[in-house]
Amino acid sequence: MDEKQDAGLTVAFLCTILLLLLLADLWQPDRKFSENENRLLASRPTLEKSALLSGKFMEDYETYLTDQFIGRDNWIELKTRSEILLQKREVGGVYLCDDDYLIEQHLPEDFPQELVDRRLELLSRLVEGYGARVMLVPTADNVLTDKLPDFAPYYDQDLLFAQVRERVGEEAYIDVASKLREHAGEEIYYRTDHHWTSLGAYYGYLAWKEHTGMLSPVSYDPGKLCAVTDDFLGTLYSKINLPSREDEIRIFPETLQRPVRVTYDYNVRKTSLYEESYLEGKNQYGYFLDDNHGFIEIETGYENGRELFVLKDSYANCLVPLLTAHYERIYMVDLRYYNGRLSQLLDPYMGESTDVLVLYDCIHFLEDFKYY
């Protein structure tokens, strides 16, 4: 074979690759949704004169081609794997940590002091007006710090805790962070999800109990935690889409003892704190209190006349079951779904025996804790 033939072979080889991909891409049908990326994929844009002249059609069309390109998930996996090969320990905002942990990255520059100040202002109004208690839960990067890649930057939430503590006072501030750090060696965060586990929530509960001094008719035993699923792959897994070690979701069997009545958004009534159906799907953490709702009312079956109002994010969903033994009724509000004045919502429920609790993980507190 001479050089000419060999050159022809090179051209033919490269053209074949290009053409095979092209034909396969033309042949395969469009997808609406990407399970892996957990988002709607772009669909074919319609051709309009104005969109053509402004160039919007072209932009949309390119997004559409790229979103629907043949083997999209495989290409993304190839990219991720090659980045890891190049020694990257961070993929799409997720740190690949020791001991198979995936931990979400939060950079210090994303949380400027003025944002903290705004949140502190809202928080102190609640504490002064309603005697609210504050539980801010550190995220995994602040507790499992030694599992992070070497020198990995993270937003140091202790700076926030110190400010909150000073602003709301010892009376209102529940120190969850110290409690969690005492147990950093245990399974207190999921490996593939950004939430804390039921065990983590249990230590949060202990911190709450020590702070309030409330007595419970039930004592929970971490030794008795029982698994409801062992193939949980959470939100952080979805961001990197590489084979990961699956998590167990465990619950305290004591929380199943009493019959409860749960009302979601004033209309859907259930008789359990847990929703089995989520264990079949991808979002298994939704098992706790049916994922996200604007308003949840729980009648706990413990008749002591006490009520609790929780302003919360999804971290609360696995802790609130532990609080049921202390209150007759628990109301949970997710401020992201509530646009009215908070006082209008709160005031009708306020009585002598009503407690208010603000329960967030630090990051969602900074991002989502907003009300009028």
Add this chain to the structure above:
Amino acid sequence: MVFSSILFLFRFLPFFMLCYFLTYVIPERSARRMRNVILLLGSLVFYAWGEPVYVLLMLFSTVSDYMHGRAIDASQSQRVRAGLLISSVCINLFILGFFKYADFLILTVNSLAGTHFQTMNLPLPIGISFYTFQTMSYTIDVYRGKAKVQRNFLDFAVFVTLFPQLIAGPIVKYTDVEESLHDRGADVETISYGCCRFVTGLAKKVLLANNIGLLWEEISAMNFGGMSTLAAWMGIGAYALQIYFDFSGYSDMAIGLGAILGFRFPENFRYPYVSASITEFWRRWHISLGSWFREYVYIPLGGNRKGLPRQIFNILVVWMLTGIWHGAGWNFLLWGLWFGFFLILEKVFLGKLLGYLPRVFGWIYSMLVVLTGWVMFVVEEPNGIFSYLQAMFHRNGSEWYDERALYLLLQYGVILIVGALGATPLTGQIGRRLEQSGSGLAIALRRLLKKVIPAVLLLASVAYIVDASYNPFLYFRF
């Protein structure tokens, strides 16, 4: 349309090439014309995809210079010819000035005179600085008798709109491609070379430039005042590699596509970061721009033939223009003059001095000048430039290094090393050694690698394009 996109690779390119090479089945005489028709239409689609309105501007420019060329050629009177040349150059410079520099001028006047003229906020037509320079080279060379007039409008329109080098260079002078416009062909070896060259360029852009660019992206978002020295150097080093691989990658893709179509475009980059002086750097960096200014500004101004003071003046003019060509902003002017200053120093004494010293001294000096220059180029506003330079030279009171910098070093260390090696002639030399070796094993290995490496680079590039969270087009200001 940019090359590093699914649209270009899997729609435009195959479809265009199919049409183009189908012409080889029809008789050669009419096929030549057919090829140019396809090339022109393809180029117009390519450009209109990104600039559906400004494509008319490019066509206007094409028609204008075509007619000027014809008129200059037809006229016998020297005064008329000169007038026509001035008219052509003025129209080109007016288009360029109006779309690229008008707002800059308005803002400058406003800030100097305290006036409040409204800016026009027109988006800059992509590639305008490239194609206006190319058409100017045509009329100037027709006037000087260096190029024959082009009577065939189709051939001329192909020259102006030629999509491989339309939006990011290299700046092809008319005389570079004069002959190939009408009559060209590529043998299979050239086509194979073109394919490999294109894929290499694609990989440089998508795999190296984009990924190293992420490091600069992250560092440039930090607060320069509290930045450690290590972070500052890593950041600007990353930017230097990013713009080199991005720009030279685009040139490779253009040269490769040109080769497939039968054009020979001039080389644009020759490992600029191994330079041991600034003079050498600019002989290796964006060569086609440097040679354009040299041929159409520096030499007509008298070059070095009119004594040292005049030469210094000429250098300053050329480098002011070079700076401002890269974008309408004071920082680009400063950047150009920065290089002009060192080029003059080298002309006067520094060049001789460097000649006596080991090459490594020249290299360190050049890198310092070039990297400092990139700070002016990319940071843009004066306070930012100043505090970034303070960080680089450990004058901002921060640490030599901090955890953040060490983290980024660990994350990007491998790709920075790959990039730094790729910016030297090393890989090329290995390739050439393999090329020259006559042993059977070496030939077999070479033939295998010539297929496997481009295929792997192509597939890896596609993976990074599909998941393109970061795929910028850096030349929207040129």
